[in-house]
Amino acid sequence: MEIPYTVQPRPDTGIYNAKVGIWLFLASEVMLFGGLFSGYVLLRVGADQWPHGWLDVRFGTLNTIILALSAITTLLAWAACKVGHFGKFKFFHACTLLLALSFLSVKMYEYHDKWIHYEIKLADGTFADGHLVEKSADFDLAQKTGTVTLHGRIVKDETLLYDLRSQKNIELKEVTVNASDIVKMENYGPWHNTFLAIYFTLTGLHALHILGGSIVIGYLWGPGSKMWKKDPERFTNRIEVSGLFWHFVDLVWIFLFPVLYLT
Amino acid sequence: MDAIVHQFPPYRKDEAHHSQDAHDDHGHEHHDPGFWAKYIFSTDHKTIGIQYGFTALCFMLFGFFLMLMMRWQIAHPGTPVPVIGPLLEKVLGQVAAKGVISPELYNSFGAMHGTIMVFLGIVPLAFAAFGNYVVPLMIGAVDMAFPRVNMASYQAYFLGGLVMFISFFIPGGAAQAGWTSYSPLATTIPTHGQLFWIIGMVLLISSSLLGAVNFIATIIQLRAPGMTWMRLPFFVWAQFVTAFLLLLAFPPLEAAAVMQLMDNVAHTSFFLPTGLAVGGQLANISGGGSPLLWQHLFWFLGHPEVYVLILPAMGIVCEILANNTRKPIWGYKSLVYSVLTIGFLSFIVWAHHMYLTGMGTKISTFFQATTMIISIPSVIILTCLFISLWGGSIRFNTPMLFALAFLPMFGIGGLTGLPLGFNVSDVHLHDTYYVIAHFHYVVAPGTIFGLFAGIYYWFPKMTGRKMNEFWGRVHFWCSLIFMNLVFMPMFAQGMAGMLRRMSDGGANYSAAVNARAGADVIGGLSDDIMSLHVWILWAAIALGIAQIPFIVNLFWSIKHGEKVGDNPWNSTTLEWQTPTPPPHGNFTHEITVYRGPYEYSVPGHATDFTPQNEPPIGSHAPQISTTVH
Numbered sequence A: 001m002e003i004p005y006t007v008q009p010r011p012d013t014g015i016y017n018a019k020v021g022i023w024l025f026l027a028s029e030v031m032l033f034g035g036l037f038s039g040y041v042l043l044r045v046g047a048d049q050w051p052h053g054w055l056d057v058r059f060g061t062l063n064t065i066i067l068a069l070s071a072i073t074t075l076l077a078w079a080a081c082k083v084g085h086f087g088k089f090k091f092f093h094a095c096t097l098l099l100a101l102s103f104l105s106v107k108m109y110e111y112h113d114k115w116i117h118y119e120i121k122l123a124d125g126t127f128a129d130g131h132l133v134e135k136s137a138d139f140d141l142a143q144k145t146g147t148v149t150l151h152g153r154i155v156k157d158e159t160l161l162y163d164l165r166s167q168k169n170i171e172l173k174e175v176t177v178n179a180s181d182i183v184k185m186e187n188y189g190p191w192h193n194t195f196l197a198i199y200f201t202l203t204g205l206h207a208l209h210i211l212g213g214s215i216v217i218g219y220l221w222g223p224g225s226k227m228w229k230k231d232p233e234r235f236t237n238r239i240e241v242s243g244l245f246w247h248f249v250d251l252v253w254i255f256l257f258p259v260l261y262l263t
Numbered sequence B: 001m002d003a004i005v006h007q008f009p010p011y012r013k014d015e016a017h018h019s020q021d022a023h024d025d026h027g028h029e030h031h032d033p034g035f036w037a038k039y040i041f042s043t044d045h046k047t048i049g050i051q052y053g054f055t056a057l058c059f060m061l062f063g064f065f066l067m068l069m070m071r072w073q074i075a076h077p078g079t080p081v082p083v084i085g086p087l088l089e090k091v092l093g094q095v096a097a098k099g100v101i102s103p104e105l106y107n108s109f110g111a112m113h114g115t116i117m118v119f120l121g122i123v124p125l126a127f128a129a130f131g132n133y134v135v136p137l138m139i140g141a142v143d144m145a146f147p148r149v150n151m152a153s154y155q156a157y158f159l160g161g162l163v164m165f166i167s168f169f170i171p172g173g174a175a176q177a178g179w180t181s182y183s184p185l186a187t188t189i190p191t192h193g194q195l196f197w198i199i200g201m202v203l204l205i206s207s208s209l210l211g212a213v214n215f216i217a218t219i220i221q222l223r224a225p226g227m228t229w230m231r232l233p234f235f236v237w238a239q240f241v242t243a244f245l246l247l248l249a250f251p252p253l254e255a256a257a258v259m260q261l262m263d264n265v266a267h268t269s270f271f272l273p274t275g276l277a278v279g280g281q282l283a284n285i286s287g288g289g290s291p292l293l294w295q296h297l298f299w300f301l302g303h304p305e306v307y308v309l310i311l312p313a314m315g316i317v318c319e320i321l322a323n324n325t326r327k328p329i330w331g332y333k334s335l336v337y338s339v340l341t342i343g344f345l346s347f348i349v350w351a352h353h354m355y356l357t358g359m360g361t362k363i364s365t366f367f368q369a370t371t372m373i374i375s376i377p378s379v380i381i382l383t384c385l386f387i388s389l390w391g392g393s394i395r396f397n398t399p400m401l402f403a404l405a406f407l408p409m410f411g412i413g414g415l416t417g418l419p420l421g422f423n424v425s426d427v428h429l430h431d432t433y434y435v436i437a438h439f440h441y442v443v444a445p446g447t448i449f450g451l452f453a454g455i456y457y458w459f460p461k462m463t464g465r466k467m468n469e470f471w472g473r474v475h476f477w478c479s480l481i482f483m484n485l486v487f488m489p490m491f492a493q494g495m496a497g498m499l500r501r502m503s504d505g506g507a508n509y510s511a512a513v514n515a516r517a518g519a520d521v522i523g524g525l526s527d528d529i530m531s532l533h534v535w536i537l538w539a540a541i542a543l544g545i546a547q548i549p550f551i552v553n554l555f556w557s558i559k560h561g562e563k564v565g566d567n568p569w570n571s572t573t574l575e576w577q578t579p580t581p582p583p584h585g586n587f588t589h590e591i592t593v594y595r596g597p598y599e600y601s602v603p604g605h606a607t608d609f610t611p612q613n614e615p616p617i618g619s620h621a622p623q624i625s626t627t628v629h
């Protein structure tokens, strides 16, 4: 038994099955990210203060370029299949995979940067804020022993930590505080505030999509490419369908970048 | 397009036959598959349909027992559950000490009853089971468009159900925050049950996404030649719209589930407001979250979900009515356009569940208007079905009885929705037993009766035998009577002010108010209203007993039912124009469709039904147009 229209388009709809499938799937993905984006809007509208300039626009731009390039290589890989150049296909999708890897590396670096960034509320009402340099060997928050050193600054008012974009030339230096002076110490994880919560959730889910897409493309590039010999047309369809998914994931980033980095 | 296709490398031509006969993955399916391949890891839509159906029925029975135990608790608060009390204590421990259901356990049972009935019972049965078994047959397809995705969909569902089930036995027990899982309550209750609930939901959502994609693709792509859109049986239309609802409404809940998961495990504050106090202590959270956000995302799914519950049942009822009145459905086109309208509108009514949240009167007014508008197409559908009965020579067999009962029962459920849709009257009715009665009328004697009708109707196609007619009638009449005895009193209780979700059925509250009565205190519940709990309990037990004939009949008839032919109901639609049970690949010959789905009693025709694939005299076969667009 054979399912019709798995390879050739159905004449009256003009489309083959998997392509219908992927478009429907992408429609549901739009709703998934749409749900999270509307969450973002509601949280931001209701927030007392919303951080500005917490993310490094340079990394965001770099990642935008990386994904834009990968969109091009994905398209070229499909076109190569269409005209029967298997070698070129291999080359272009190898590029796609490398670009995906670079994207994830940059993202990991950014996550790490937030992970080691601490805000410390001090007993005198001021705040120490910056990247962790070191904790002394006997540092223990509960026992109130030892010291912690940050590369950052001390501010009198927490709101100063929120709007970084309006403050020019922020001076950063090493500050060391005693554990006994610490009221609360927290890194910039998703628990720190709703901005970071939605940032990690949105970009994390997006990164999972990148990972999933890479696995599929990697499979089609590696073991899955055997199909090219037997059924090139069907294989080309697979490249097209996975490519559509990849373009969607790129598109999500095009929304994420301004929403999280630029506003 | 043609030009590109022909530019494939030359060696393709030599192997062109590959894509002609069979793709390699399909080529080896001829040898006899073993037990596992045939029943557990099957990719055949009919087997998957039966898997779905069987699993869903088991979950429904389980959900029903949860409800019986809750009913005992609110009718006789603080007394041990008879018969199974000791077992409860043994399995669940402290929360069921001495066989008494504690308030925590009551909350767990309540939350899981709703979750199981909706997400593990009705939707899988109505959409996935009937959809899988019947839709490909009805449109003349060999199978679903993506058979392996179909299998994955069932497996995700099964896994989701397993996770939900296991959560009863973890320390702290299953989720306790209602099937709606409102935050912050859901996040602050000290049990990992909520975590299991979220993970279970993510699996179930993934399952229905896979299913929805598959159904829509199948209906668009695999219709037989001649099966144009306006020749689709209404059941297929209903499933088509349902699939779109699942496809587009579920993802926002998935987004919400991800956020609640983050609140749970990463200690974010998506749904936790600033200043939240838990147990009298300020919670150690960053705050700034919005409880309303959860409710919006939940009901954005929640309302389309209620149409997911009802539309497949409407489709089934429509098929059975046409078949047993022996005349065409009145207003086929109105039905189709109404169901499409419902599909669109159901995305913009969700906040009628939130009138009392303080979201603002302007927003309430908007959603009140859309809610009133959406009842119009629902009424059109019901009216068409009623008018279809007019002048028919009705055959009163068991499927038809259930289908007929569906009409007034759904009518009651729908009409009682209107006072809930007006935000003024909802102030009084919100969160009372009136709401419980409203939606159970639509889902229980409504949808579930539709599903029973479908089971009795299509059983002969699956097995080649009919279910026993006498016991079918016993099942029907007892179910109808007890169903109403269970739910009708709840309208009265709700209007008297009895709130839902109280583990003692309102006894404490009522006693406290009545103690101060005599003066100007109102709001206590009279003894009459309270004593209805006991009536409902016994009606519910009787309703449970009334299902025994069904269960026995179902299994007994597989081997011993009356043997029937391929088309025992003399039906026009394509699922009956196959061998019984349909073989792998469904049809023994090419199917071509020449006419609409309900050509019953066509004047001049030899029989009183004309199958969709019967060629008109002196015609030649229509084909899917062969020009590439």
Ligand code: HEM
Pocket (backbone or CB within 6 Å): B180, B306, B307, B309, B310, B352, B353, B371, B372, B374, B375, B378, B413, B414, B415, B417, B418, B420, B421, B422, B426, B429, B430, B431, B435, B438, B439, B442, B443, B447
């Ligand atoms: C056709 C007209 C309908 C109208 C106007 C309507 C209106 C409403 C309203 C306003 C509520 C919220 C009541 C409250 O919480 O105060 C509600 C609750 C509900 N309705 Fe309907 N409804 C209709 C049909 C249906 C159908 C067809 C179904 C299901 C098959 C359904 C299932 C439910 C459920 C499950 C709830 C309760 C959810 C909960 O709070 O747990 N309704 N309805």
Ligand SMILES: [Cu+2]
Pocket (backbone or CB within 6 Å): B302, B303, B306, B349, B350, B352, B353
């Ligand atoms: Cu609703």
